[in-house]
Amino acid sequence: MNDSRRTANDDLANMVASRRTPSQWESDESDSDLAWPCLLIRVGSRWCGLRAESVSEVVVPEGVTKIPAQPEHVLGVSLVHGRLVPVIDVGPLMPDMDAKLSNPRGRRMAVVTHGESEIGLLADDAKGVIELPVPEYDPAAAARPAFIRGEVRWEEELVCLLDVPTLIQLSIGLV
Amino acid sequence: MAAVRSSIPLLRFAAGSLQLGIAAEDVFAVTPETWTDDLHIASILGVHPHPQRERRTIRLPTSSSTELTSSSLALTELAGAEMAITGLASTDPNRPALCSFQADMPLEVIECEAEHIMPMPAGVPAKMWRPVMGFVDISQTIILLLDIPSVVEALLDEYRRRTT
Numbered sequence: 001m002n003d004s005r006r007t008a009n010d011d012l013a014n015m016v017a018s019r020r021t022p023s024q025w026e027s028d029e030s031d032s033d034l035a036w037p038c039l040l041i042r043v044g045s046r047w048c049g050l051r052a053e054s055v056s057e058v059v060v061p062e063g064v065t066k067i068p069a070q071p072e073h074v075l076g077v078s079l080v081h082g083r084l085v086p087v088i089d090v091g092p093l094m095p096d097m098d099a100k101l102s103n104p105r106g107r108r109m110a111v112v113t114h115g116e117s118e119i120g121l122l123a124d125d126a127k128g129v130i131e132l133p134v135p136e137y138d139p140a141a142a143a144r145p146a147f148i149r150g151e152v153r154w155e156e157e158l159v160c161l162l163d164v165p166t167l168i169q170l171s172i173g174l175v
Numbered sequence: 176m177a178a179v180r181s182s183i184p185l186l187r188f189a190a191g192s193l194q195l196g197i198a199a200e201d202v203f204a205v206t207p208e209t210w211t212d213d214l215h216i217a218s219i220l221g222v223h224p225h226p227q228r229e230r231r232t233i234r235l236p237t238s239s240s241t242e243l244t245s246s247s248l249a250l251t252e253l254a255g256a257e258m259a260i261t262g263l264a265s266t267d268p269n270r271p272a273l274c275s276f277q278a279d280m281p282l283e284v285i286e287c288e289a290e291h292i293m294p295m296p297a298g299v300p301a302k303m304w305r306p307v308m309g310f311v312d313i314s315q316t317i318i319l320l321l322d323i324p325s326v327v328e329a330l331l332d333e334y335r336r337r338t339t
Contacts, residue, residue: 016294117299
């Protein structure tokens, strides 16, 4: 429609826009700590760590409404306490890292936030918050996805520390 | 920004398992007839039409015309009907160019209250998920609100792609 008159579609778009609140990006990470409290989630056979300060809640995922024509990692949106949260599967963003969701019954969703933005990360399992060491410089990091801060040892597992702000930007197409 | 309405008529329809909605007053016509050369809305959304449900043809104007206003009013007057809104097809050569697509039943016109509208999730740019521009929560069912110009553009792109 190439009409300059206002249409009902414009009215509907205005109604949608009036319900939005602006978002701003902030960076508040401190790298002076030696260890970070992190929530551990498992995606397939891959354990991932999310800084606890970025996690708002862990829920049992309910109906996911698919968003059409989106990349494989964007599964859709889900209602969490009355607000719509994009549901993300990190597996496709971590190819060749054995991160394929495999437990449809016991799944959890970790809702992570950065500023005004939030996404829900699906996981096969979620453990409590544990202290993980800050990853040291790793020359192999350049070959990994940009949202992987590093890999650290926890008990007998190798845990990927995920950088939530970068993951949020990447998963909803801001980079 | 212009004044926001407190409610708006919404034409609700389906594409497979997706529940969709567009501004009803901008719809030129809905007809029970379907034509094989009309695309199904599912084709621009990356989903499949429902294999068993009946379909309807929805016609959107691709350009403005005074005829648009009268036809939209006619559709609004039929808002009480739950099924099979009768066709408003015209043989008038001066009627506006139309973009048609098929959609799955159930199809109905509902009054959408502003408080039920949900915008894009925080942090998702407004145009990132076009043609989806927002959502409506109706009794825990999420209806995807489609932006009509984006739908028309996508349909035309798909037509061109299939004919070249």
